[in-house]
Amino acid sequence: MQSIIRISAIIFKELKQLSRDRITFAMVVMIPLVQLLLFGYAINTDVRYLPAAYVDLSQTASSRLLLDRIRATQVVNFVTHYDSMVAAEQAITEGKVSAVLYLPADLELRLLQLHQAAAKTLARPAGHWVVDGSDPMISSAVRGLRLMPLQEDSKTITKTAVSFEVVSYFNPEQRTAVNIVPGLIAVILTMTMILFTSAAIVREREQGNMEFLITTPIKPLELMLGKIVPYILVGFIQMLIILALGHLLFDVPFAADLLSLFIITFLFICASLALGLLISTKAQTQLQAMQMTVFVLLPSILLSGFMFPFAAMPEPAQWLAELLPATHYVRMIRAVVLREAHWFDLGFDSLCLLLFSLIALSIATARFKKRLD
């Protein structure tokens, strides 16, 4: 009974302080809002309108027609042209353009050969693309232009047989936002949850409140729980902001199974908060707490599968990523929101988060000493 009174005292105090700290309170709402708008619109893996140049040595009607047809693909945007490859390569080095199309003087002849030879002989290609290959995404986008048909005339297009047909479930239009928005919840919650809790405890230490608090009969676990509960609420608010806006602005499906959504998010919030508490037992200042948060945040963005496919990482990196709560949550939230999975379909990830929370909370409670030395 006394425990409950003490925990509720901490919860009420925390909520009151939060509601009076206007900047933090604004951040609770602004972080998901702004980041969603920013990332939802900005992150796009469909490469379009790459700045490109051409070197047209043939200067014929066919070459101009060909350039127009490439322009029409929207993959590249010809911003300029050069008279020689030397000048064009220099432009790539300087970063003015990402790709250069070289059309040789005998373009007409080559086109004719291609047209007549069809697939029978190894005809010479019509021209070359020179690409700044340092970004694989860009070079693969240009590489996609290799097989573009050269003639409009449908009769002459050589139909290559397809080995497999691909049916795209869940995101048929292949829009990046559909994948990004649910993952964004993981990133934003990782950041705010860890930072808020770690800072909430370290601040008390910095401002001298802790010296008073630890001479009272409060128990470490009571203090930890009291600090966690208000932020669970904050976490849910942020999740709802992201999902609702994602639905309105980017047409991301809203989870059909709300119970599953809340269960997995609850698990993830608990894991992040427990990690924040763990940080708070080590950090002496709010700046240190912030640095440690960033230490966790960066891998949570880059290794969790939020930015890059998890399966593409080498195995040791995957093991490492499995230690991050965000990895499990990215997997689960995408399953629940996009594939209408239920939380009990996701036993392994749920269990991982539960274990993580319990272990982190126990270590934090054990490490939190009601002493100054």
Place this chain on the structure above:
Amino acid sequence: MTDIVIQTRGMTKTFGQSIAVNQLDLTVPKGCIYGFLGPNGCGKSTSIRMLTGLLTPSSGRIEVLGYQLPQQAEQLRQRIGYMTQKFSLYDNLTLLENLQFVSKIYGLGGLAASERIKQLMGLYQLEQRKHQMAGSLSGGQKQRLALAAATLHQPDLLFLDEPTSAVDPENRREFWERLFDLSEAGTTILVSTHYMDEAERCHRLAILELGEKRADGTPAELMAAMPVHVLEVSGPGLRAIKQQMLRQPLIVCAAQLGSRLRLLVSDQQQQPELWLSGLLGPAYQIEQVRPSLEDVFVTSTGVGYAEHH
């Protein structure tokens, strides 16, 4: 538990190479206001933190209210109040919210808590400020709020770490009135200070320097036990006289107070007045005066507020 509230034997705390508190033996009787007097860095705060169980002593035995520290610190916490040197309540909660928070932390709920808070706000004249943020209170109001919070659960033993360092003399006097009320009601109070006038109000004192106890007893005992006579000299050219006096091996200390020169003369000299008038000549008035606690402090600590041998 009899009438001894705090008892330590050889209490020592080292931080790395430096010794903060060295072999401290303390005995604090029940109901007494016990002062720790000493300059900054003499180990007052460290001692209080060991006695509240916040710091683990490097060696020595500590018994507070019958509990062995640091092992039984948790049981002790319900029975002590601690007012930290720095204001340690929440700046962005109102005065009332702070007290309500503290009452819940001590497990006080409902009617009992609100009665007690009301009583304390009346006692410490905080009633009109109850909806003001604690961060915007004046030094004296913050200090009274901190005392109210520290005594909310009616502890048997109260620790005050330099409670009046941010407070004007008027508020300080008022504050001490409240401490005497608490003491009268049976609360034992341990207070640290570097103000002489404050130390003089304590029932008993321990003078600390560099982590060691130089003297302890009641202020009167301490004054009586001083091995010096205290005399004041007035007359012309006191600055020069002071230098001359300091060359005398029997003069322990010389300090100028306005137009008088206060001299502490070793009690090896049986008749200090005669001896001094012989030294100084007829142009000077010499009189023996009542010793002050500052004199005790100077003679017992070796470093003081005045020059000495």
